Amino acid sequence: MRSLSLRLRSFAAALLALLIFIPLTAVTLEKAFNSSLSQSMLEQLRVQSLTLISEFEMDDSGSHAVMPEQLYNDEFNIPGSGLYAFIQFKSDILWQSLSTLNWQLEPKFSSPQIGAESFIEDFTMQRNYFLYAYTAEFETSQGYQPISFYILQDKQTFNVEKEKFATTLWNWLGLIALLLLILLLVSLNAALLPISRLNKQIRQAESGQLKRIDQTYPPELEKLKSSINNLLDTEQQQRSRYKNSLSDLAHSLKTPLAVLSGTQGLPQQANEPINQINLQIQRQLKRAVAGSSSSFEQATPIKPVVDKLFNAMTKVYADKQLLLTQIIQPEEIGFHGDVTDLMEILGNVLDNACKAAKSQVKLSAFSSKNVLTFEVEDDGPGIPQNKREKLLERGTRLDSYKEGQGIGMAVVADLVAAYQGRLEIDKGKLGGAKLIFIFPIKV
Numbered sequence: 001m002r003s004l005s006l007r008l009r010s011f012a013a014a015l016l017a018l019l020i021f022i023p024l025t026a027v028t029l030e031k032a033f034n035s036s037l038s039q040s041m042l043e044q045l046r047v048q049s050l051t052l053i054s055e056f057e058m059d060d061s062g063s064h065a066v067m068p069e070q071l072y073n074d075e076f077n078i079p080g081s082g083l084y085a086f087i088q089f090k091s092d093i094l095w096q097s098l099s100t101l102n103w104q105l106e107p108k109f110s111s112p113q114i115g116a117e118s119f120i121e122d123f124t125m126q127r128n129y130f131l132y133a134y135t136a137e138f139e140t141s142q143g144y145q146p147i148s149f150y151i152l153q154d155k156q157t158f159n160v161e162k163e164k165f166a167t168t169l170w171n172w173l174g175l176i177a178l179l180l181l182i183l184l185l186v187s188l189n190a191a192l193l194p195i196s197r198l199n200k201q202i203r204q205a206e207s208g209q210l211k212r213i214d215q216t217y218p219p220e221l222e223k224l225k226s227s228i229n230n231l232l233d234t235e236q237q238q239r240s241r242y243k244n245s246l247s248d249l250a251h252s253l254k255t256p257l258a259v260l261s262g263t264q265g266l267p268q269q270a271n272e273p274i275n276q277i278n279l280q281i282q283r284q285l286k287r288a289v290a291g292s293s294s295s296f297e298q299a300t301p302i303k304p305v306v307d308k309l310f311n312a313m314t315k316v317y318a319d320k321q322l323l324l325t326q327i328i329q330p331e332e333i334g335f336h337g338d339v340t341d342l343m344e345i346l347g348n349v350l351d352n353a354c355k356a357a358k359s360q361v362k363l364s365a366f367s368s369k370n371v372l373t374f375e376v377e378d379d380g381p382g383i384p385q386n387k388r389e390k391l392l393e394r395g396t397r398l399d400s401y402k403e404g405q406g407i408g409m410a411v412v413a414d415l416v417a418a419y420q421g422r423l424e425i426d427k428g429k430l431g432g433a434k435l436i437f438i439f440p441i442k443v
Helices: 008-054 156-206 217-259 268-290 302-316 338-354 385-391 408-416
Strands: 083-089 093-098 117-124 128-140 143-154 322-331 358-370 371-378 422-428 433-438
Touching: 008 083, 008 117, 008 128, 008 143, 008 156, 008 385, 083 433, 093 117, 117 408, 302 338, 302 358, 302 422, 338 358, 338 371, 338 408, 338 433
Parallel strands: 322 358
Antiparallel strands: 083 093, 083 143, 117 128, 128 143, 358 371, 371 433, 422 433
């Protein structure tokens, strides 16, 4: 699984916190608002009930209620106003307000105990109502009798208020969440800016544009900066020692080679090896002076090198009559490195493949996603699965194995590592070994 960047992780954590916090806040505020609204409704209905009790009287017969024609609260006097009142004695309705004039069904109430009240937030008939009930004792001709007072309030207005509040709440919380996200992004970018600057300087140091990281960073990054600078200093010192050692070696060999070249009677066959030794010394000196971090802006064309190597292999292994195949896509593809290094890598690999092959050797080269890939495969016996990982271990010489798969491969492995490449061993489609070389392309 691909690791996520710190910026993405931090943003995801902040977004998750908002996704949890905002809904929880909205639900909590909605519940608090609804509870407050319900409590306010209870207080209002309690006052209305006390008003009814103060205006209520029983007639002398003790079977009828005596109430004013017009109550103090006009909502009780207007049919369908949404506020309704009932007075009940035992199981009979003694009185009901004018606002219930159009009611066709008579509600069924449960009376609370004497001196007790009850409040029901969802009393359902044809519609939903708040119901407040209170039972008081009144003196009648039959003695003190319990009289229950009921106040119903239509919930339509209450529900409208709830919806308006919820809509306003979610709109504002959504806007706040958006502003918080913007603030988090700005803060996150500001917090991670030093890391971005440090990464940029590290890339510049990798490409050789910087020798040391010189900018000032927060205390948390200063120790890392110091460690990287120490690493760069150590690498520079090692490179300097390497260059000096090669220079000393070249100078120490220069005089003996000159004497050997000028020796009278030297066989003609010895001149070529002496020249090769001299060229190798000069090439190593050049690489030491350039340094391991030097970059090759001009790519070396691959196809001419492969053509030259194929011609050489055809002559060397003429007795095997091998079929050598090359696939280079596109043909103008290049290798960002020294042409001698490319010759050495491909030459050793092709030589080993030709030694192991029965009849075919195939070389493929292609680039994709900022990497250059070489694949060399043959139809020989291949490399056993249990030896592949060991072959790729640093310090293991590949030429310690038979079937010709290791000649010069120690040099190849070092060159691939010098270019920050990767070497893989697999089984090819031809049936033998397939060696894969993957090099990064610096853009």
